[in-house]
Amino acid sequence: MSKPAAQYCIELFSHASLPTLYRLADAVAFVLRNTSNQVSRQTRQNIALCFPELDKSAQRDLCRDVIRHTCYTLAELPALWCWPTERLLERMNSDDVSDSFYQSTRGRILLAPHIGAWESMTVWLSQSVENPMYLYKRRKNKDLDQFIIDARARFGGVPVSTKKSGLRQLLVGLKKGGCIGVLPDQKPRDTKVRIESRFFGQDAPTTTLVHTLCSKIDCDVFLTAVTRSPETGKWNVSIQPLDRERLGGDEIDSAQYMNDQIELLVRRFPEQYQWGYRRFSNRVYESV
Numbered sequence: 001m002s003k004p005a006a007q008y009c010i011e012l013f014s015h016a017s018l019p020t021l022y023r024l025a026d027a028v029a030f031v032l033r034n035t036s037n038q039v040s041r042q043t044r045q046n047i048a049l050c051f052p053e054l055d056k057s058a059q060r061d062l063c064r065d066v067i068r069h070t071c072y073t074l075a076e077l078p079a080l081w082c083w084p085t086e087r088l089l090e091r092m093n094s095d096d097v098s099d100s101f102y103q104s105t106r107g108r109i110l111l112a113p114h115i116g117a118w119e120s121m122t123v124w125l126s127q128s129v130e131n132p133m134y135l136y137k138r139r140k141n142k143d144l145d146q147f148i149i150d151a152r153a154r155f156g157g158v159p160v161s162t163k164k165s166g167l168r169q170l171l172v173g174l175k176k177g178g179c180i181g182v183l184p185d186q187k188p189r190d191t192k193v194r195i196e197s198r199f200f201g202q203d204a205p206t207t208t209l210v211h212t213l214c215s216k217i218d219c220d221v222f223l224t225a226v227t228r229s230p231e232t233g234k235w236n237v238s239i240q241p242l243d244r245e246r247l248g249g250d251e252i253d254s255a256q257y258m259n260d261q262i263e264l265l266v267r268r269f270p271e272q273y274q275w276g277y278r279r280f281s282n283r284v285y286e287s288v
Helices: 005-013 018-033 038-050 056-075 077-082 085-089 099-103 118-125 142-153 164-175 209-216 251-268 282-287
Strands: 092-097 107-111 133-136 158-161 179-182 194-199 202-207 219-229 234-241
Touching (some): 005 077, 018 038, 077 118, 085 118, 092 099, 092 118, 099 219, 099 234, 107 209, 118 234, 133 164, 142 158, 179 209, 194 251, 202 282, 219 251
Parallel strands (some): 092 234, 107 179, 133 158
Antiparallel strands (some): 219 234
16 A cells, blocks of 8 residues: 655654754745745734734734744654654653642543644653543545554554544543543534634634533543743643633533633743634634
8 A cells, every 4th residue: 555645755754853854844934924825824813813912023023933833843743753752752841740640540631722742742641641532533535544543553542533422432431530632722613512712802612522521520631731942852741730620610611711721821832822723713803
């Protein structure tokens, strides 16, 4: 069976060092910043909406840094999907991991927004969590899809369908004391269960999956992030506890509390958040 072109490229670039991959990403970011494309347009729109207190010059500077880190996220994939686990763990600092994460004896939900090197969280979890589960939507290219699944499986991650059968699997796993990862800042499709909430002061359709899980299972919930230091090539892991009672209580308050906590995290590292994504309701962008 022939490999898809994307897999050949990923395997080829995996022979490069991380600083080299970042330098290549810088070149791509320069092109994106200076041409008309979806990533740069969406980034500028989101920055204008979420940081109105910044003047035009500061917004341009932030957009430049955001696009650069967006490219870094893609440039890291060859390393994350092909390098030995030990080589990756050498680059990960975990001083900001709460003791409560290690001490938890219940099922654990890890909320991992799209910030920094978020794909690398499964690498770090492989040393302390057995077979964490995560929601995964299948790719149309079956060969590339299998390559991605196999790459992540090296760290013990278990992909779970985004359909109802996947939700049942997550519930069973949590009841047994398992650990699951959720991307809480994805904009749910119109066909998915979602609720209108606010994020950076804007209307943001928000998943109700976290509320559903927390209202049914007595578990612990943590907000996670892996931020990068391009100058050193290091990744900094952060795992901090959230209030499960609020997440499992009133549905509207649950969604707002979750978005507020993500916003606080993003404001610490605004340049590392993936602002090139159409996160808000369509009507929000009509005024930009």
